[in-house]
Amino acid sequence: MQRPPEFKQPHKTNIDGDELTSCVAFALADELKAHGIQQLNADTIALNIMDEVRRLFGGCAVYFKIKAAARRSERNQEIYQRFARNELSIPEISEQYGISFQWAYSIIREQRELTQAATQTTKVHTPS
DSSP: OOOOGGGOOOOOSSOOHHHHHHHHHHHHHHHHHHTTOOHHHHHHHHHHHHHHHHHHHTTOOOOOOOHHHHHHHHHHHHHHHHHHTTSOOHHHHHHHHTOOHHHHHHHHHHHHHHHHHHHHHHHHHSOO
């Protein structure tokens, strides 16, 4: 049995909404099939889910953060917070997180700047 045309997988880095929903529907259907649901039913369920996603998010610009970047950002925030609370020194940060002293200093500097910028933005927008 041939799968519906909606199940074409894109091979591009920039895709439009239809290509994205087709790709996600394809992945959903494959996962449902892996859990024992027949192919035709899995395809129908996946397409129905993607219709609902289109209804809910149609017209919205969506950005998917890369997992590694998100984890790194969280790690950097954690490093800065622990350093700021005097829980860890630079050598301890280096050892616990497997990074160089220089990289630890760079993270602290960057996170400090981000924290200060956020604090200044809050002060500017807070009514006196």
